[in-house]
Amino acid sequence: NAGVTQTPKFQVLKTxxxxxxxxxxxxxxxxxxxxxxDPGMGLRLIHYSVGAGITDQxxxxxxxxxxxxxxxxxxxxxxxxxxxxxSVYFCASSSHDRIYGYTFGxxxxxTVV
Amino acid sequence: AQSVxxxxxxxxxxxxxxxxxxxxxxxxxxxxxxxxVQYPNRGLQFLLKYxxxxxxxxxxxxxxxxxxxxxTSFHLKKPSxxxxxxxxxxxxxxxxxxxxGKLIFGQGTTLQVKP
Numbered sequence: 001n002a003g004v005t006q007t008p009k010f011q012v013l014k015t016x017x018x019x020x021x022x023x024x025x026x027x028x029x030x031x032x033x034x035x036x037x038d039p040g041m042g043l044r045l046i047h048y049s050v051g052a053g054i055t056d057q058x059x060x061x062x063x064x065x066x067x068x069x070x071x072x073x074x075x076x077x078x079x080x081x082x083x084x085x086x087s088v089y090f091c092a093s094s095s096h097d098r099i100y101g102y103t104f105g106x107x108x109x110x111t112v113v
Numbered sequence: 114a115q116s117v118x119x120x121x122x123x124x125x126x127x128x129x130x131x132x133x134x135x136x137x138x139x140x141x142x143x144x145x146x147x148x149x150v151q152y153p154n155r156g157l158q159f160l161l162k163y164x165x166x167x168x169x170x171x172x173x174x175x176x177x178x179x180x181x182x183x184x185t186s187f188h189l190k191k192p193s194x195x196x197x198x199x200x201x202x203x204x205x206x207x208x209x210x211x212x213x214g215k216l217i218f219g220q221g222t223t224l225q226v227k228p
Contacts, residue, residue, distance in 0.1 A: 031214045040122070042203060042220035043157075050214060058215065090156060094214065101147060101159040102216055 002026050006091050006105035013081040013112045021076040021108050023091030029103070031094040032074040036060065036087040037107075043090065049074055081112045115140045117206050119219035126194045126226050134189040134202050134222045142210025146187040148178055151201040151221075160202075163187060164209075174198070194226045 007022045025032065033048035035058075045058030049068040063085060065077040074093075078085060088109050092102040116139045126132045138144055148160040161172025168180045178189045187204060204219040 033216070035218070040220060042117075042119075043205075043218040045215060045217065048215060059217075092157075092216075094216075101162055103159075104149075104156040106156045 004091055004093050004103050004105040006089075006108050008108060009106065011108060011110050013078070013110065015081060015083060015112060017078075017081050019078050019081065021078075021089055021091075021110070023074045023076065023105060024072050025074075025091075025093040025103070026072065027093060027095070027103065028071060029093035029095050030071065032068065033058070033092050033102075034064070034066065034074070034076045035090045035092065036085075037090060038087050046076065046089075078110075083112045086110060086112045115206055115208050115215065115217040117204050117217055117219035119202075119204055119222045121222050122220075123223045123225060126224070128196050128226055128228050129193050132189075132191050132194045132198070132224065132226070134204075134224060136187045136189065136204030136219060137185050138187060138204070138206040139185060140206055140208040142208045144187075145207040145209050146178075146180060147205040147207075147216070148172065148176070148187075148189050149203045149205065149218075151203065153200075157203065160189070194224075196226050196228055199224055199226045 004025045030051045034046040035043040044060045047066040049055045088107050090107050091105040094102045118137045146163040149157040163170050163180045171177045201221050203221050207216045
Protein backbone atom coordinates (compact mmCIF):
# COMPACT_ATOMS: atom_id res chain seq x y z
CA ASN A 1 0.00 0.00 0.00
CA ALA A 2 2.66 2.50 -1.09
CA GLY A 3 0.36 5.24 -2.48
CA VAL A 4 2.37 7.81 -4.45
CA THR A 5 6.13 7.29 -4.52
CA GLN A 6 8.54 10.00 -5.59
CA THR A 7 12.25 9.60 -6.20
CA PRO A 8 14.73 11.00 -5.46
CA LYS A 9 13.91 12.85 -2.22
CA PHE A 10 16.78 15.29 -2.67
CA GLN A 11 18.79 16.37 -5.70
CA VAL A 12 21.41 19.00 -6.49
CA LEU A 13 21.93 19.91 -10.14
CA LYS A 14 24.26 22.24 -11.93
CA THR A 15 22.78 24.81 -14.28
CA UNK A 16 22.19 23.27 -17.68
CA UNK A 17 22.01 19.68 -16.50
CA UNK A 18 18.95 17.58 -17.20
CA UNK A 19 17.24 15.07 -14.97
CA UNK A 20 14.02 13.14 -14.46
CA UNK A 21 11.92 13.17 -11.31
CA UNK A 22 10.12 9.90 -10.92
CA UNK A 23 6.53 9.44 -9.74
CA UNK A 24 4.69 6.15 -9.41
CA UNK A 25 1.31 5.28 -7.92
CA UNK A 26 -0.18 1.87 -7.17
CA UNK A 27 -3.84 2.88 -6.77
CA UNK A 28 -4.81 2.60 -10.43
CA UNK A 29 -5.56 6.32 -10.51
CA UNK A 30 -6.23 7.80 -13.91
CA UNK A 31 -5.36 11.36 -12.96
CA UNK A 32 -1.80 12.43 -12.09
CA UNK A 33 -0.20 15.83 -11.78
CA UNK A 34 3.02 17.63 -10.88
CA UNK A 35 3.21 20.72 -8.68
CA UNK A 36 6.06 22.89 -7.51
CA UNK A 37 6.00 24.55 -4.11
CA ASP A 38 7.76 27.85 -3.54
CA PRO A 39 7.57 30.02 -0.40
CA GLY A 40 4.64 32.44 -0.50
CA MET A 41 3.36 31.05 -3.80
CA GLY A 42 1.60 27.90 -2.72
CA LEU A 43 1.54 24.95 -5.08
CA ARG A 44 1.56 25.70 -8.77
CA LEU A 45 0.50 23.14 -11.35
CA ILE A 46 3.22 22.24 -13.85
CA HIS A 47 1.69 19.44 -15.95
CA TYR A 48 -1.13 16.99 -15.53
CA SER A 49 -2.47 13.82 -17.13
CA VAL A 50 -5.99 12.42 -17.30
CA GLY A 51 -4.82 8.97 -18.40
CA ALA A 52 -2.11 7.02 -20.17
CA GLY A 53 -1.03 8.79 -23.33
CA ILE A 54 -2.75 12.08 -22.41
CA THR A 55 -0.94 15.05 -20.88
CA ASP A 56 -1.51 18.78 -20.75
CA GLN A 57 0.13 21.93 -19.43
CA UNK A 58 -0.65 23.58 -16.13
CA UNK A 59 0.19 27.06 -14.88
CA UNK A 60 3.99 26.89 -15.09
CA UNK A 61 5.03 24.33 -17.76
CA UNK A 62 8.07 26.07 -19.24
CA UNK A 63 11.31 24.12 -18.82
CA UNK A 64 9.52 20.87 -17.97
CA UNK A 65 8.42 17.91 -20.01
CA UNK A 66 6.18 14.96 -19.14
CA UNK A 67 4.93 11.73 -20.64
CA UNK A 68 2.46 9.10 -19.46
CA UNK A 69 3.12 5.76 -21.08
CA UNK A 70 1.51 3.73 -18.27
CA UNK A 71 -1.22 4.37 -15.71
CA UNK A 72 1.28 3.95 -12.88
CA UNK A 73 4.11 6.27 -13.89
CA UNK A 74 4.30 10.00 -14.58
CA UNK A 75 7.91 11.23 -14.80
CA UNK A 76 8.81 14.92 -14.90
CA UNK A 77 11.82 15.91 -16.99
CA UNK A 78 13.87 19.04 -16.52
CA UNK A 79 15.38 19.72 -19.91
CA UNK A 80 18.10 22.22 -18.94
CA UNK A 81 18.02 23.07 -15.26
CA UNK A 82 18.01 26.71 -14.17
CA UNK A 83 18.33 28.23 -10.67
CA UNK A 84 14.69 29.36 -10.99
CA UNK A 85 13.71 25.69 -10.91
CA UNK A 86 15.01 25.32 -7.36
CA SER A 87 11.89 24.18 -5.56
CA VAL A 88 10.09 21.32 -3.88
CA TYR A 89 8.21 19.16 -6.36
CA PHE A 90 5.13 17.15 -5.53
CA CYS A 91 3.38 14.51 -7.54
CA ALA A 92 -0.31 13.81 -6.88
CA SER A 93 -2.84 11.31 -8.13
CA SER A 94 -6.59 10.89 -7.99
CA SER A 95 -9.28 8.52 -9.12
CA HIS A 96 -11.35 9.15 -12.22
CA ASP A 97 -14.15 11.01 -10.48
CA ARG A 98 -11.55 13.20 -8.77
CA ILE A 99 -13.80 14.13 -5.92
CA TYR A 100 -12.27 12.06 -3.18
CA GLY A 101 -9.26 14.25 -2.81
CA TYR A 102 -5.79 13.90 -4.21
CA THR A 103 -3.02 11.69 -2.80
CA PHE A 104 0.35 13.41 -2.68
CA GLY A 105 3.85 12.01 -2.72
CA UNK A 106 6.36 13.08 -0.08
CA UNK A 107 8.13 15.46 -2.46
CA UNK A 108 11.50 15.98 -4.15
CA UNK A 109 13.63 18.88 -2.97
CA UNK A 110 15.63 20.14 -5.94
CA THR A 111 18.44 22.67 -5.80
CA VAL A 112 19.96 24.07 -8.98
CA VAL A 113 23.32 25.78 -8.52
CA ALA B 114 -10.13 30.67 -14.83
CA GLN B 115 -9.93 29.03 -11.43
CA SER B 116 -8.24 30.83 -8.57
CA VAL B 117 -7.96 30.61 -4.81
CA UNK B 118 -7.00 33.31 -2.35
CA UNK B 119 -5.87 32.84 1.22
CA UNK B 120 -5.64 36.41 2.50
CA UNK B 121 -3.57 35.69 5.60
CA UNK B 122 0.03 34.52 5.41
CA UNK B 123 -0.07 33.59 9.08
CA UNK B 124 -2.69 33.08 11.76
CA UNK B 125 -1.71 33.10 15.44
CA UNK B 126 -4.00 31.51 18.02
CA UNK B 127 -3.67 30.56 21.67
CA UNK B 128 -4.19 26.91 22.53
CA UNK B 129 -7.81 26.22 23.44
CA UNK B 130 -9.15 29.18 21.46
CA UNK B 131 -11.17 28.78 18.25
CA UNK B 132 -9.33 29.20 14.97
CA UNK B 133 -10.34 30.28 11.49
CA UNK B 134 -8.23 30.10 8.33
CA UNK B 135 -9.81 32.01 5.46
CA UNK B 136 -10.21 30.99 1.83
CA UNK B 137 -12.05 32.53 -1.09
CA UNK B 138 -12.29 31.06 -4.56
CA UNK B 139 -13.29 31.77 -8.14
CA UNK B 140 -14.49 29.21 -10.69
CA UNK B 141 -16.82 29.43 -13.67
CA UNK B 142 -18.90 26.41 -12.67
CA UNK B 143 -19.75 24.85 -9.34
CA UNK B 144 -16.74 24.35 -7.08
CA UNK B 145 -15.25 21.30 -5.50
CA UNK B 146 -13.31 22.63 -2.52
CA UNK B 147 -10.56 21.05 -0.45
CA UNK B 148 -8.35 21.77 2.54
CA UNK B 149 -4.93 20.20 2.94
CA VAL B 150 -2.39 20.43 5.74
CA GLN B 151 1.39 20.23 5.45
CA TYR B 152 3.67 19.56 8.39
CA PRO B 153 7.37 20.54 8.11
CA ASN B 154 9.29 18.55 5.50
CA ARG B 155 6.25 16.44 4.70
CA GLY B 156 3.81 16.07 1.83
CA LEU B 157 0.25 17.33 1.85
CA GLN B 158 -2.43 15.53 3.82
CA PHE B 159 -6.11 15.73 2.95
CA LEU B 160 -8.28 17.33 5.67
CA LEU B 161 -11.75 17.74 4.20
CA LYS B 162 -13.73 18.51 1.08
CA TYR B 163 -16.95 20.10 -0.09
CA UNK B 164 -18.60 18.54 -3.12
CA UNK B 165 -22.32 19.12 -2.64
CA UNK B 166 -24.96 19.09 0.08
CA UNK B 167 -24.59 20.43 3.60
CA UNK B 168 -22.62 23.67 3.68
CA UNK B 169 -20.83 22.65 6.87
CA UNK B 170 -18.39 19.82 6.28
CA UNK B 171 -16.44 17.98 8.93
CA UNK B 172 -13.00 16.54 8.43
CA UNK B 173 -10.00 15.05 10.16
CA UNK B 174 -8.57 16.10 13.54
CA UNK B 175 -11.71 18.04 14.55
CA UNK B 176 -11.54 20.52 11.67
CA UNK B 177 -14.59 21.73 9.80
CA UNK B 178 -15.24 24.17 6.99
CA UNK B 179 -18.21 26.21 5.92
CA UNK B 180 -19.08 26.65 2.26
CA UNK B 181 -20.67 30.03 1.49
CA UNK B 182 -21.70 30.30 -2.13
CA UNK B 183 -22.75 33.96 -2.02
CA UNK B 184 -19.42 35.01 -0.56
CA THR B 185 -17.45 32.39 -2.55
CA SER B 186 -15.70 31.36 0.63
CA PHE B 187 -14.67 28.12 2.29
CA HIS B 188 -13.16 29.01 5.65
CA LEU B 189 -11.50 26.35 7.78
CA LYS B 190 -12.45 26.28 11.46
CA LYS B 191 -11.78 24.42 14.66
CA PRO B 192 -13.51 25.11 18.00
CA SER B 193 -10.44 24.56 20.16
CA UNK B 194 -6.91 24.78 18.76
CA UNK B 195 -4.08 22.47 19.77
CA UNK B 196 -0.36 23.21 19.62
CA UNK B 197 -0.07 20.18 17.34
CA UNK B 198 -2.33 21.95 14.80
CA UNK B 199 0.56 24.28 13.97
CA UNK B 200 1.29 23.69 10.29
CA UNK B 201 0.85 25.11 6.79
CA UNK B 202 -2.71 24.95 5.47
CA UNK B 203 -3.74 25.03 1.83
CA UNK B 204 -7.14 25.63 0.30
CA UNK B 205 -7.74 24.23 -3.20
CA UNK B 206 -10.53 24.38 -5.77
CA UNK B 207 -11.55 22.36 -8.77
CA UNK B 208 -14.19 23.40 -11.29
CA UNK B 209 -16.82 20.65 -11.35
CA UNK B 210 -17.80 21.54 -14.93
CA UNK B 211 -14.29 20.86 -16.20
CA UNK B 212 -13.18 17.36 -17.15
CA UNK B 213 -9.50 18.18 -16.80
CA GLY B 214 -9.57 17.67 -13.04
CA LYS B 215 -7.18 20.56 -12.45
CA LEU B 216 -6.81 21.35 -8.77
CA ILE B 217 -5.67 24.92 -8.06
CA PHE B 218 -4.16 25.87 -4.70
CA GLY B 219 -3.99 29.03 -2.67
CA GLN B 220 -0.64 30.32 -1.45
CA GLY B 221 -1.02 28.75 1.98
CA THR B 222 -1.55 30.02 5.52
CA THR B 223 0.79 29.20 8.37
CA LEU B 224 -1.11 28.43 11.55
CA GLN B 225 0.81 29.01 14.76
CA VAL B 226 -0.85 27.77 17.96
CA LYS B 227 0.89 28.95 21.12
CA PRO B 228 0.62 27.16 24.47
